[in-house]
């Protein structure tokens with residue numbers, strides 16, 4: 001756990017420097033585990049990439065299990081990884097998908113895409129990693145393409161399983177609505193989209209007020225909450241009804257509703273953020 005005063009000091013920096021500083025702290029804390037575990041020794045450095053805290057490989061394996069159990073991922077599935085980061089999901093997928101199944105990952109971070117290509121590009125010739133110059137105030141403030149105008153780099157109805165883990169937690173509702181529409185476009189009928197987000201209900205807002213959560217969400221606009229009003233995309237929580245309405249407006253079904261994650265107890269599954277599996281009807 002990073003001491004509170006260090007987190008506070010890092011919070012005063014501009015977003016790229018803040019992420020690098022807090023990543024460096026997480027790297028320091030993970031050094032003992034890296035020294036003793038061969039697998040962890042090779043994981044990407046937090047200071048350079050936004051890989052999320054904890055054991056990189058184990059988190060990837062946990063999410064792979066969710067894709068199989070909850071989204072019906074099969075070895076032959078063609079996968080789109082939205083905001084693929086440094087390849088936390090691409091790595092276990094490269095071991096699990098059949099040769100030729102196909103995977104496309106895109107991200108607005110050029111260094112994350114370079115890391116994916118270095119680590120996995122030679123392992124699988126049916127895996128493609130694409131950099132997209134998308135604008136996001138937290139991650140790429142000078143990007144040339146608005147999130148609400150971005151077209152996913154794959155053909156209509158060509159994807160069996162799409163995923164966006166820990167990406168919508170950094171996007172406004174307008175941008176999420178657009179990405180959901182793009183997911184609907186690229187999924188084949190019956191295809192599934194597993195994504196995570198922070199979802200708010202009245203009970204959960206009350207729990208936040210009692211500070212049962214490590215994430216200091218504060219009211220922002222339109223019922224959403226953020227942890228840093230100077231850079232809202234650092235982490236945004238949206239009202240659950242707004243997320244559900246955006247899924248429906250995109251023409252996707254959500255048969256299982258939302259499974260609440262551990263970021264705010266009580267939780268319905270072991271992952272951190274809230275989990276959604278949308279289906280393109282067909």
Ligand SMILES: C[S@@+](CC[C@H](N)C(=O)[O-])C[C@H]1O[C@@H](n2cnc3c(N)ncnc32)[C@H](O)[C@@H]1O
Nearest residue numbers: 050083084085088107108109136139165166167
């Ligand atoms: C916390 S990381 C999660 C990365 C990866 N999905 C994972 O689970 O390891 C958030 C990622 O989303 C990317 N990102 C943020 N906004 C995005 C957007 N609008 N489109 C694509 N990627 C985005 C960031 O560059 C970053 O790599």
